[in-house]
Amino acid sequence: xxxxxxxxxxxxxxxxxxxxxxxxxxxxxxxxxxxxxxxxxxxxxxxxxxxxxxxxxxxxxxxxxxxxxxxxxxxxxxxxxxxxxxxxxxxxxxxxxxxxxxxxxxxxxxxxx
Amino acid sequence: xxxxxxxxxxxxxxxxxxxxxxxxxxxxxxxxxxxxxxxxxxxxxxxxxxxxxxxxxxxxxxxxxxxxxxxxxxxxxxxxxxxxxxxxxxxxxxxxxxxxxxxxxxxxxxxxxxxx
Numbered sequence: 754x755x756x757x758x759x760x761x762x763x764x765x766x767x768x769x770x771x772x773x774x775x776x777x778x779x780x781x782x783x784x785x786x787x788x789x790x791x792x793x794x795x796x797x798x799x800x801x802x803x804x805x806x807x808x809x810x811x812x813x814x815x816x817x818x819x820x821x822x823x824x825x826x827x828x829x830x831x832x833x834x835x836x837x838x839x840x841x842x843x844x845x846x847x848x849x850x851x852x853x854x855x856x857x858x859x860x861x862x863x864x865x866x
Numbered sequence: 867x868x869x870x871x872x873x874x875x876x877x878x879x880x881x882x883x884x885x886x887x888x889x890x891x892x893x894x895x896x897x898x899x900x901x902x903x904x905x906x907x908x909x910x911x912x913x914x915x916x917x918x919x920x921x922x923x924x925x926x927x928x929x930x931x932x933x934x935x936x937x938x939x940x941x942x943x944x945x946x947x948x949x950x951x952x953x954x955x956x957x958x959x960x961x962x963x964x965x966x967x968x969x970x971x972x973x974x975x976x977x978x979x980x981x982x
Contacts (some may be wrong), residue, residue, distance in 0.1 A: 792901060794975060795974050795976045797973075798970065840921075853900060856909050
């Protein structure tokens with residue numbers, strides 16, 4: 754079945770850039786997503802990218818997709834303490850009913866002042 | 867973006883009782899909704915796919931008689947944890963694809979269930 758992998762933890766200093774990486778196995782993935790989860794809260798959709806794109810930028814967020822290597826990354830520029838959270842990578846395939854998502858294990862981002 | 871709500875946000879119940887959790891799409895219709903559970907410091911595990919007007923589809927290992935799902939309308943799905951046990955304590959999250967933009971999946975804020 755589909756598998757999505759992420760590193761568990763990332764620590765950066767405030768003002769630096771953060772890069773969170775993700776790999777996936779489904780070569781038929783249609784969409785790839787980044788979600789943010791703060792403690793005790795649900796998931797917030799940060800951004801997504803279609804599989805026919807290489808890059809997407811949205812304010813401080815830059816998503817890079819290497820489809821050949823099945824590698825997705827999220828870069829957060831000028832990281833702030835409010836960015837501390839768990840970031841989940843997810844993928845889906847439009848052939849799955851309702852566009853069901855497969856999630857990675859999450860990367861805990863800690864931003865030090 | 868689209869809004870998904872859940873009720874209650876947290877609930878404490880005694881072992882052996884049943885608990886119902888509601889998931890509502892507030893500004894769009896959802897023929898499909900998904901139910902996940904999340905243990906502390908872990909990722910989301912898909913439990914089942916809720917289908918409006920038909921039976922839910924359960925993931926392998928999820929007991930359908932224990933986790934009853936009813937997709938009563940195009941804006942409401944409910945998850946009932948029957949005869950709850952302490953090991954059912956978890957964070958339950960629902961999601962729904964937003965109308966015609968099925969590639970945009972929106973999540974509820976989650977319901978924390980504690981079974982004593």
